Amino acid sequence: MSNIENHIVRYGDLKPCKTAFIDAHTPGSDQKENFTIIGGGVSESPDQHVHIADQIGFNIGAAGQPPRCRNSLHDHNTAEIFFVLKGKWRFFWGRWGDAGEVTLEEGDIFNIPTGIFRGFENIGTDYGMIMAVLGGDDAGGGVHWAPQVIKDAADHGLVLGENGVLYDTKKGDVLPHNVNPMPLMSDEDLDKRAEPTTADVLPNHVARYWDLMALSDNQPATVIGADAILRDRPGFEVDFLSRNSISPDVHTHDQNTVLMPVRGHWKISIQGEESVLNPGDTCLIKAGEAHSVTPSMTGEASLYRIRATDDPAGLTGSVH
Structure with a gap:
């Protein structure tokens, strides 16, 4: 392989992880694929393949989903932006995902505000792909799930430890004796999260x-x-x-x-x-x-x- 090819991750060579996050068994979210392209990524699973591990000041990733598959409500400590590579996507946000929403088509870009829960769904008719940029080198250290997502995941066998590692009870995994389950976000912390409307978000966050x-x-x-x-x-x-x-x-x-x-x-x-x-x-x-x-x-x-x-x-x- 020539040196220049070490700089390039080809779309056709992307290696997906289907167990990257806590909602990997939850119906409606269990068919999504996560990709870590450059940087450490944000996966909670040791199965995640990293294509280029260099720390460059930000992370590049992607999410691929078949029609009507959704990514559950979560938040990050740092910036998260998406642009649509393939398909048609609905992004929604708020404590219950009903504060606002926007539909993005191919090439559109969304700089998602921090401090709010966000999720997204492929509403197109074919497999869709969105490309992501996350701020910082340690993007894996700051994913927060809405409490109902953690509860739903436990009902389907996946438990997230407070160490940020997923344990699949369907496979016989148990939390180590010194690791507790990830605590649910407190009402006080939930109250701090913004609930912007679509009119609040659209003008300053979507191009x-x-x-x-x-x-x-x-x-x-x-x-x-x-x-x-x-x-x-x-x-x-x-x-x-x-x-x-x-x-x-x-x-x-x-x-x-x-x-x-x-x-x-x-x-x-x-x-x-x-x-x-x-x-x-x-x-x-x-x-x-x-x-x-x-x-x-x-x-x-x-x-x-x-x-x-x-x-x-x-x-x-x-x-x-």
């Missing part, structure tokens, strides 16, 4: 693909950042580039950079080696590496570019 295509006609559209369309400082910034806004010149970045094509095929050169990126592929470019990227064929071409920043990956993007 639509065709709007970004128009905005990136002459220059990259800065989607998430301090002065971006969606203003936030989650420890990384997100740009959207299309055919006419990308420079073919060889250049470097001071930060670790990830390229994630949405449409079209892209010729990528890193340190003089060349390859082609396709939709669903993920490419890591380390800080200081000389590279260039250009569309390799005519037609629609777009990609998301994520770069680490010096901002702390903390409680950003909240709605109160």
